[in-house]
Amino acid sequence: MTQLSPSILAADFARLGEECRQVLDAGADMLHFDVMDGCFVPNISFGVPVLQSLHKALPDAFYDVHLMIRRPLDYVDAFVKAGASCITFHLESESDAGETIDAIHAAGCKAGLSIKPGTPAEAVLPFLDRLDLILVMSVEPGFGGQKFMPGALDKLKTLRAECDARGLSPWLEVDGGVDAVTGPQCVAAGANLLVAGSAVFGKADMAGAVRGLKGL
Ligand code: DX5
Ligand code: ZN
Numbered sequence: 001m002t003q004l005s006p007s008i009l010a011a012d013f014a015r016l017g018e019e020c021r022q023v024l025d026a027g028a029d030m031l032h033f034d035v036m037d038g039c040f041v042p043n044i045s046f047g048v049p050v051l052q053s054l055h056k057a058l059p060d061a062f063y064d065v066h067l068m069i070r071r072p073l074d075y076v077d078a079f080v081k082a083g084a085s086c087i088t089f090h091l092e093s094e095s096d097a098g099e100t101i102d103a104i105h106a107a108g109c110k111a112g113l114s115i116k117p118g119t120p121a122e123a124v125l126p127f128l129d130r131l132d133l134i135l136v137m138s139v140e141p142g143f144g145g146q147k148f149m150p151g152a153l154d155k156l157k158t159l160r161a162e163c164d165a166r167g168l169s170p171w172l173e174v175d176g177g178v179d180a181v182t183g184p185q186c187v188a189a190g191a192n193l194l195v196a197g198s199a200v201f202g203k204a205d206m207a208g209a210v211r212g213l214k215g216l
Contacts, residue, residue, distance in 0.1 A: 055083025160190025
């Protein structure tokens with residue numbers, strides 16, 4: 001069954017708690033929390049204090065934290081303490097991937113690894129057995145509302161085939177430009193977790209958008 005992780009990057013931050021409650025009530029499985037540092041990506045979003053407040057307001061939600069930051073290892077403990085349920089970082093970051101996965105697990109959190117559009121799916125394979133989630137970016141990370149890059153589909157197929165061959169069942173997540181048209185293509189390629197920002201929080205009928213994407 002396909003799960004949905006709405007990206008709060010597209011939410012109205014003045015009404016963040018309320019909008020998150022709305023999408024969760026409509027059936028969203030988790031909340032996607034995009035952290036950007038202005039270095040790893042050319043944009044700055046939000047960080048630890050916002051997660052802390054959201055977690056306090058909605059303690060039962062699952063927080064799917066996506067770190068688009070230069071040195072994720074340095075921030076693992078702070079995000080876990082603030083309420084992260086799963087921390088995904090980038091293979092292209094400066095932190096050692098194996099060490100960062102271990103640190104996330106040692107802190108009692110699920111660990112995910114993400115690749116940008118220019119990184120081949122094969123780069124993830126050495127870490128596959130240690131991951132709870134693999135995130136394939138279908139846009140260059142940094143901004144919401146971009147166009148889906150179809151190159152992500154072949155990567156999803158490769159990763160799904162490799163997980164099946166090894167008997168692994170991590171979340172296979174896709175992020176960027178996912179909507180009612182591209183979502184089904186991702187699911188057909190093997191994704192089981194869709195991130196959607198504009199296609200959920202950008203809509204007047206957020207609950208309807210969640211139900212539509214969940215039904216894919
Ligand atoms: C992009 C972020 C995404 C973004 C997706 O760097 O990682 O999570 O919010 O936004 P949409 O769904 O609008 O492409
Ligand atoms: Zn994201």
